[in-house]
Amino acid sequence: MSYSYPTARKALHWIIAILVLAMLPMGLIFTDFDNKSAIEGALGEGSFDLVYGIHKSTGFLILGLMLLRTVMAFFQPKPPYEVPLTKVEKAGSGAVHGLLYLLLIAVPVLGWIGVSAYRAPLPFYGLFEMPPIVAQDREFSHTALGAHGIAAKVVMALLVAHIGAALFHGFVKKDGLLRRMIG
Numbered sequence: 001m002s003y004s005y006p007t008a009r010k011a012l013h014w015i016i017a018i019l020v021l022a023m024l025p026m027g028l029i030f031t032d033f034d035n036k037s038a039i040e041g042a043l044g045e046g047s048f049d050l051v052y053g054i055h056k057s058t059g060f061l062i063l064g065l066m067l068l069r070t071v072m073a074f075f076q077p078k079p080p081y082e083v084p085l086t087k088v089e090k091a092g093s094g095a096v097h098g099l100l101y102l103l104l105i106a107v108p109v110l111g112w113i114g115v116s117a118y119r120a121p122l123p124f125y126g127l128f129e130m131p132p133i134v135a136q137d138r139e140f141s142h143t144a145l146g147a148h149g150i151a152a153k154v155v156m157a158l159l160v161a162h163i164g165a166a167l168f169h170g171f172v173k174k175d176g177l178l179r180r181m182i183g
Contacts, residue, residue, distance in 0.1 A: 003082045003176055004183045012069045013181055019062050020104065020155065026055045027152055056115060057125040063108035070101060082176030092165070100158050107151045114145035 005013070029039060030052055039048045085093065115122055116132035118141035124130055134140070170178030 003079050004180055005079055006076045009069070009072055009076055010181055012065060012072065016062060016065050016069065016104065019058055019065075020159070023055060023058055023062070024152065024156055026051060026058075027149070030055065053121070053123045053126075056111065056121075057123055059108040059111050060122075060124050060130055063105060063112075066101065066104045066108075070105070079180060081180075083173075085177075092161075096158055096162050096165070100155070100162065103151050103155050103158070107148060107155060110144050110148035110151060114141050114143075114148055117141035117144060 004010075029035065029048075036048045039051070040046070043051075112122070112130065113134050116134045117137045119132065119136045122130040122132065134144075166178050166181075169175055
């Protein structure tokens with residue numbers, strides 16, 4: 001009996017994890033557009049727009065990968081645990097995973113809404129432009145991008161909990177849970 005996730009699900013997990021961990025500090029740069037001159041002073045002319053374009057493109061990529069991951073979860077169920085989780089562990093794991101799935105879809109959608117309402121470019125790695133999905137409304141844009149930022153901070157907190165729990169199970173409990181995604 002295999003206690004490990006299928007290879008495709010593991011690959012998606014780690015690709016999304018790396019993308020999200022890269023996105024969070026990038027996103028902090030854009031919390032205030034008044035820092036554009038400071039960023040360009042440190043990284044060179046045009047760097048702010050370049051990094052912002054990469055941030056938006058990667059957000060679209062994460063959204064697509066999370067939708068694929070959600071569909072795959074229905075067709076490839078979780079493998080069994082080597083050592084069953086306690087009721088508290090199951091509840092905590094279910095809550096954190098559920099919120100991560102929800103927010104890793106909601107955060108890019110909120111960004112897409114906010115940028116659409118502002119009517120700024122919506123690039124996908126210079127290959128094409130994504131369409132705006134709401135009418136232009138600068139006030140609504142600020143609201144949506146504010147919600148995007150708050151939700152991203154919740155993702156950061158959930159990631160700390162998720163990584164902490166994985167490390168606890170892998171190195172303290174040594175119950176095989178960590179091997180499900182790395183083995």
